Amino acid sequence: MKIYEMNLDQRFDYLKRETNLSNHDIKILRNPSSFSFVNADRMVENAIGVLSLPLGIATNFVVNNKSYLVPMATEEPSVIAAASNGAKVAKNSGGFSAECPESLMIGQVQLVSLPISPITARLRIRANKKEILRIANSRSRSVVAKSLQVRELNDKSRNKMGKILLLELLVDTKDAMGANVINTMCESVSSKLEDLTGGKAILKILSNYATKRLVKCRAIFSKDDIGGKDVVENILYAYSLAYTDVYRAVTHNKGIMNGIDAAALATGQDFRAIEAAAHAYAARDGTYRSLTKWYKTRKGDLVGELELPIAVGIVGGATSVNPISKIGLKILGVKTAKELSMVLSAVGLAQNLAALRALASEGIQKGHMRLHARNIAYTAGCRGNHIDLVAKKMSDENSITATRAKEILSSLESKRTGC
Numbered sequence: 001m002k003i004y005e006m007n008l009d010q011r012f013d014y015l016k017r018e019t020n021l022s023n024h025d026i027k028i029l030r031n032p033s034s035f036s037f038v039n040a041d042r043m044v045e046n047a048i049g050v051l052s053l054p055l056g057i058a059t060n061f062v063v064n065n066k067s068y069l070v071p072m073a074t075e076e077p078s079v080i081a082a083a084s085n086g087a088k089v090a091k092n093s094g095g096f097s098a099e100c101p102e103s104l105m106i107g108q109v110q111l112v113s114l115p116i117s118p119i120t121a122r123l124r125i126r127a128n129k130k131e132i133l134r135i136a137n138s139r140s141r142s143v144v145a146k147s148l149q150v151r152e153l154n155d156k157s158r159n160k161m162g163k164i165l166l167l168e169l170l171v172d173t174k175d176a177m178g179a180n181v182i183n184t185m186c187e188s189v190s191s192k193l194e195d196l197t198g199g200k201a202i203l204k205i206l207s208n209y210a211t212k213r214l215v216k217c218r219a220i221f222s223k224d225d226i227g228g229k230d231v232v233e234n235i236l237y238a239y240s241l242a243y244t245d246v247y248r249a250v251t252h253n254k255g256i257m258n259g260i261d262a263a264a265l266a267t268g269q270d271f272r273a274i275e276a277a278a279h280a281y282a283a284r285d286g287t288y289r290s291l292t293k294w295y296k297t298r299k300g301d302l303v304g305e306l307e308l309p310i311a312v313g314i315v316g317g318a319t320s321v322n323p324i325s326k327i328g329l330k331i332l333g334v335k336t337a338k339e340l341s342m343v344l345s346a347v348g349l350a351q352n353l354a355a356l357r358a359l360a361s362e363g364i365q366k367g368h369m370r371l372h373a374r375n376i377a378y379t380a381g382c383r384g385n386h387i388d389l390v391a392k393k394m395s396d397e398n399s400i401t402a403t404r405a406k407e408i409l410s411s412l413e414s415k416r417t418g419c
Ligand code: MEV
Pocket: 076, 251, 252, 253, 254, 255, 256, 258, 355, 356, 359, 364
């Protein structure tokens, strides 16, 4: 039985069989107020409640020969089904292969108003490298500042604020996302840097452009599984537009991030950080382009590649506060932050394949509206099994509107009551 054919109890039984979820975890999932107001009030200011989002499971993911059930939190219909479909096609050809060689983040300290030349300042910082790293590392037990680099910049803003000397700490965040500890490290070394250079330290903050946490993912999608050689050809045309035109590239990448964000949200990650870095990376050669690459093998199958920075953590942050995020991580069963980022990259690639395949064949609206029909049916007043009956009829008729939903509903009701 497929997950979508199961009722909620059967879905929980399935999760208990397939993952490490305990009865207590299932109890938390069953209770919509598990993430309490008390928690919310501790986390943000002026809290007035908690906003819920649908949480679902994407299936068929095989990444580096390991199978995953991927929790995804999203308000958008089709996203979870599309990711599962993309992953299924990849699975038929061996799944996704992914790599994430480094987990380094950059912390920046901005020095201005230097009374000495930038070269002299640079030399002084270099000569005191060990001491600066010692100070940074005194603020953390697990995360380690490994190295530092100095860059010299000229202000390009209209205010002409002069030269900027940038001290960058390269910090191995291991299994944490690392934002807090890096910010603390940057603040802790700033007075030493001011003493060494005579300059003024202004910003002391991590960079979310995590180019030293790059993840690469690749998969082969057989031409027969995606609808034949014409669909492959059309996908290559679609890719050519996303590579060449920024208006298409943004939508193409939005589709990739539909998947990555949903899985990131479900596992308690800072999805804004992932988004910001992804879009900057998409513009790394000076033009905003598709984050994925698509090409054909000699046999005519489709190869997809996705490379982007993904800064995530499985310890600390929201993962330690929100009980649902903890369950999300448990369902996924990842052991390290690197493993999590590799799964996220596979979700992004699967999502992109599914979108391109639909766009390059029947169009996106048919499948989307099929799923959307259930929402329309609900909004029109349908409840229980009427939702599926009305949604199916509207899809078959290709007329998915609230007015039609109400008409079908009233004819079902009059049949039931016999008037
Ligand atoms: C919709 O949320 C995402 C898509 O527009 C992505 C794309 O066009 O590639 C379907």
